[in-house]
Amino acid sequence: MQTISPEIVFRGKDAWLKALPEISKLTKKPLILGRSIQTLNLRKKIYKDLKARDLRIYSAELEFDCCYEDLLRIKNIILRDKCDSIIAAGGGKVLDAGKYLADSLHIPIITVPLSASTCAGWTSLSNIYTKNGQFIKDVSLRRCPKILVVDHKFIQTAPVRTLASGIADALAKWYESSITSSKTNDGLVQQAIQISRVLRDQLLIEGESAFKIYSKDNVSWINVIEACGLTAGLIGGIGGEKCRTAAAHAFHNAITQIISPKKFLHGEIVGVGILLQLKLEELKNNNKLANQSIKQLIVLMKELNLPTKISELDINVFENNNVEKIANFTLRDESEIHFLPFEINHKDIVDVITDCEKQEIKL
Numbered sequence: 001m002q003t004i005s006p007e008i009v010f011r012g013k014d015a016w017l018k019a020l021p022e023i024s025k026l027t028k029k030p031l032i033l034g035r036s037i038q039t040l041n042l043r044k045k046i047y048k049d050l051k052a053r054d055l056r057i058y059s060a061e062l063e064f065d066c067c068y069e070d071l072l073r074i075k076n077i078i079l080r081d082k083c084d085s086i087i088a089a090g091g092g093k094v095l096d097a098g099k100y101l102a103d104s105l106h107i108p109i110i111t112v113p114l115s116a117s118t119c120a121g122w123t124s125l126s127n128i129y130t131k132n133g134q135f136i137k138d139v140s141l142r143r144c145p146k147i148l149v150v151d152h153k154f155i156q157t158a159p160v161r162t163l164a165s166g167i168a169d170a171l172a173k174w175y176e177s178s179i180t181s182s183k184t185n186d187g188l189v190q191q192a193i194q195i196s197r198v199l200r201d202q203l204l205i206e207g208e209s210a211f212k213i214y215s216k217d218n219v220s221w222i223n224v225i226e227a228c229g230l231t232a233g234l235i236g237g238i239g240g241e242k243c244r245t246a247a248a249h250a251f252h253n254a255i256t257q258i259i260s261p262k263k264f265l266h267g268e269i270v271g272v273g274i275l276l277q278l279k280l281e282e283l284k285n286n287n288k289l290a291n292q293s294i295k296q297l298i299v300l301m302k303e304l305n306l307p308t309k310i311s312e313l314d315i316n317v318f319e320n321n322n323v324e325k326i327a328n329f330t331l332r333d334e335s336e337i338h339f340l341p342f343e344i345n346h347k348d349i350v351d352v353i354t355d356c357e358k359q360e361i362k363l
């Protein structure tokens with residue numbers, strides 16, 4: 001079974017207003033799920049607009065992350081108040097938590113991304129973390145969201161850092177799917193990989209201007225937020241299981257195991273993972289173009305203020321056995337790194353991490 005896309009997608013400046021009649025048809029007692037204080041005003045607006053349509057509305061907030069503690073607490077609220085849907089309004093963690101809960105309670109999920117930081121509003125996947133943000137696993141859900149609302153005015157209010165993070169996460173689609181699925185005969189997967197190449201090119205061309213001219217009338221900004229929030233999700237939907245994540249996300253998952261005081265966004269860590277993956281390809285797969293790709297990506301990532309090595313994620317890999325911990329987690333049996341079409345071992349991981357940390361790439 002493949003879950004390709006949300007049932008209905010609203011996009012544009014007034015997407016939320018346009019979605020309201022459809023949402024009121026679907027639900028009478030929704031729970032609005034959110035998390036951060038920065039999105040509180042938008043969630044209040046969502047609440048007010050639904051209230052004006054005579055809906056009985058409940059709300060809840062994640063305290064930590066998309067973690068079992070929060071999921072259980074909110075599940076009990078939904079059951080107690082007999083909510084008949086979830087409206088998840090926030091970043092990737094909130095959307096993932098909403099989707100997971102709706103799936104397990106057999107109620108519809110409406111996703112309202114409030115930033116362009118991930119494609120979680122589209123997909124039928126939820127990543128589960130610990131309270132401290134350490135990756136545990138991803139869970140495949142039975143379906144994509146019932147309604148996805150990508151309201152440009154809402155996303156406009158997000159910090160520009162979330163856009164940079166979304167760009168890095170969306171770029172990973174090409175670097176990961178093209179290597180894991182390059183030999184596939186499945187036409188749909190081949191097409192998904194080609195969409196991810198076009199997506200990469202658009203982000204390389206328009207990413208910087210979208211980031212620097214962060215204004216609502218900027219065509220690049222619209223193209224880039226929709227590339228991150230919609231196209232990246234579509235690629236996952238069409239490509240399905242065969243259009244897999246690979247080393248970049250495996251490195252992300254491993255890096256989250258090291259708890260550092262400063263919290264980094266998913267895409268900020270994935271971006272570092274892409275560079276490490278390319279380094280592995282150069283070292284182990286004789287990919288002569290990998291170094292060119294690294295240089296090209298680093299130029300963009302610097303412009304977007306994205307970290308380019310693990311030390312820029314406030315982790316010193318040379319202390320507390322951190323490099324060992326990252327290598328061990330990256331290589332565990334269930335890791336996506338094993339989808340790479342070549343063998344890698346513990347020493348390879350340690351070597352590429354050490355290399356990336358020490359190397360000052362001359363641009």
Ligand SMILES: [Zn+2]
Pocket residue numbers: 169249266270
């Ligand atoms: Zn991701």
